[in-house]
Amino acid sequence: MSGATLCALLGELGYEGADALDPDSFEWPFQYDDARPILDWICSSLRPSNVLSLPELSQYEQFVQEGKLLEGEDLDFAYDSISAFASRPDNQEAVFAAEEGLKDIRDATQAYKAEALQLQRQLRHLHSQFDMLTGQASALIQGRRARVAATSTVNGHLATIDDSLSARNLQMNAVLGRMASTAQELAHYHSGDGDGIYLAYSDFHPYLIGDSSCIKELNQWFAKQLDTGPFRLVAEEGKSKCSWVSLEDISNIIVRDLEKSHHQRVSELQRLRSIFGTSERQWVEAQVENAKQQAILMVLKSQVSSDEAHIHLDLHSLRRKHSELVGELSNSYHKEEKLLSETIPDLCWELAQLQDTYILQGDYDLKVMRQEYYINRQKAFINHLVNQLARHQFLKIACQLEKKNMLGAYSLLKVIESEVQAYLSATKGRVGRCLALIQAASDVQEQGGVDDQDHFLHGVRDLLSIHSNAQVGLSTYVSAPGIVQQISSLHSDLMTLQSDLENSLPEDRNRCVNELCTLIQSLQQLLFASSTTAQPILTPRPLMKELDEMEKINAKLSAAVEEVTLEHRKKNEIVKHHAKEIGLQRGVFVDFFCNPERLRSQVRELTARVRALQVS
Structure with missing residues (x-):
């Protein structure tokens, strides 16, 4: 600033090149402690009134030479x-x-x-x-x-x-795009266009009840027809010759294997969720910052409503098909009862009568035929039980998968709803604070402290x-x-x-x-x-x-x-x-x-x- 003062003083004193001077180039003489007071005194004392101009200086020299001073x-x-x-x-x-x-x-x-x-x-x-x-x-x-x-x-x-926010918004838009594609796939899956029947969790209970009743009836028929009467002798011979493995043990082993695999899948999912919990939370936080979530939430709600409509339509269709299958099962059950109550007892009675006769007691061919018939009947019954068990396991797995999908979608919707509610509350809070600041700025008093x-x-x-x-x-x-x-x-x-x-x-x-x-x-x-x-x-x-x-x-x-x-x-x-x-x-x-x-x-x-x- 001292260099600028010196340049300004030179301009006031009439120096012609004062405008072309650089004030920064005159700062270095003022940096010395010995020269700074003298230069400051010169800058403060020199004025156009106490400095002689060129005509005055020449006149002064003339007076000195002539002796008139x-x-x-x-x-x-x-x-x-x-x-x-x-x-x-x-x-x-x-x-x-x-x-x-x-x-x-x-x-x-x-x-x-x-x-x-x-x-x-x-x-x-x-x-x-x-x-x-x-x-x-x-x-x-x-x-x-x-x-x-x-x-x-x-x-x-x-x-x-x-x-960084724009990059996070792009990532969130990509995630939302994947969510939208997943929702479209779910809607397509729920609509039933690709598959014939959509199995809902609530429609599996009648099938399970019918399956248990069918297994009960089969067990009763097996105990009635094979544990008593002429087939009992063949069963006793088979027990004496080979080790017997019950169907219940096989079913229990299969159930235990399924439960073990289910627990393994659950533990693996929990481990993955614990690993990716932090990234999921960051993703949710990134979702909250986007202003487009309300519109996306409305789209998701509309998709959910459309999915619910498809689910209701599929429920009615499944009920109609269930009623038809119940009718067919009742007809087949009546036919089976008729066969079991009329035809098979007559044949068994005739076979018993032939067995009691003296002619067929030592006939080896009849004994072999009886054992083969018994084995064929057992194979047919075992095949029927295996099919029934496979049907039961398939229904159970389908129910579990559907329940898992529905719970995942429901939890995702709950999380999105909670985050959107939190975002709305935060937005309302910020709007309130902005309004308070605007009100405070409009009502500011004249007297107030200045920031230090x-x-x-x-x-x-x-x-x-x-x-x-x-x-x-x-x-x-x-x-x-x-x-x-x-x-x-x-x-x-x-x-x-x-x-x-x-x-x-x-x-x-x-x-x-x-x-x-x-x-x-x-x-x-x-x-x-x-x-x-x-x-x-x-x-x-x-x-x-x-x-x-x-x-x-x-x-x-x-x-x-x-x-x-x-x-x-x-x-x-x-x-x-x-x-x-x-x-x-x-x-x-x-x-x-x-x-x-x-x-x-x-x-x-x-x-x-x-x-x-x-x-x-």
Whole structure:
């Protein structure tokens, strides 16, 4: 910031290439502790008013060469050697006014010089304050850059999060697509277009009841027909010759094998579910974040309703087929009962009668035929029992698979419904928090604490507090809207002061100029009147030179008096309009931070006006 101050000072002093200078390249001399105070003093002391221009420097060198430069005692002697300002009695007749008037003029001149020195000190103090504000502005600019860098970092993180969310949404869309395809396959499977009959879990109970009753009847028939009567002898011979394995043991072994395999499948599924539990939970969490789940849930619900309709239709068709099969089974049962009750007992009775006769007791062929017939009957019965057991096991497996599928679909729907409910509740909570924040933002009070991490708002607040004559120890914490309101009020005060500067100040300046002109005219009249009436004895050539010098000094003195009077009037106006001046200062500070270009243009305009006034 010191390099920028040096470049700005060179531009004010009239350096032609000041606009092409780089402020950063002039920062290195200020980094040394020995050179920094000297450079700061030079930057704060050098002004266009105390720096000689090229014409003034050439004129000064000419005065030095010609010996016309008066300094110290020589200047006082030259001032006293003028007859009009002499204090000796021989030149009293040439005095254009009383001696007390000259003393008053000298005293006023000294007072004006002291006031000019005081104004210069105030100007240096203002320059030091300006440098301090420049340092604060540099700190604020650095804080703003840091905030911009932090904001860019946060934006990068947000972009990364958005990319991850988009990737997760794509994964979730793929999973939902697989779910939709699975639902379509289930609907196709439930519709029964590919298969003839769809077996539902609720329709297997009548088949199981019929199967158990059929097994019971077969067991009773086996005990009645094969354990008693003529076939009992063949059974006893078979028991004595070979080991007997009952059908119940075979069925129990098959059932145990099935239960063991079922338990193995269940344990394997539980192990897989424990392994993939984390991924499934992450998948569910990814589902919740998608905003399209409500529509997908509605589609799934519609598919479930269509599946339920298909299930109801299949249930009615199965009931009709079940009733037809029950009728057929009843007819076959009646036929079987008729055969068992009429034909087979007659044949067995005839065979028993033949066995009891003396002719067939030792006939080996009849015995062999009887055993073969018995074996064939047992084979037929065993085949019937095996078919019945296979049918029973098939129905049981189909029931278990269907029950498992239905429970899985039901649990999946329950999970989806719970997750969607959680998503809806979270969305409602977020909407409520957003509404609360909007309400709080609309109802925000003017007085409120500023965030401690916001250094920019703290700096602006401190500047406003300093220039509103607030105590340093009792800082007022205002909110951002309050700061904006204060800045707007300062801007309005600045506009008011600008209007006063454009309207009232030129009128006051013209009035002061007119008064000074009348005063100068009156002094000229007194001077010419005294010179014409007194008629002093003057030496021709040296006195004319001294009179020319006196006129120049009088012109400079009048200009100094005019400047001091103008500064005095400005000081009075500042004291009179202190509040407006504070508003103007506030506007200048606000423009310094918010609109520096406008402040630079105002400074250039005021500098041009001052130079024009100095030239005039």
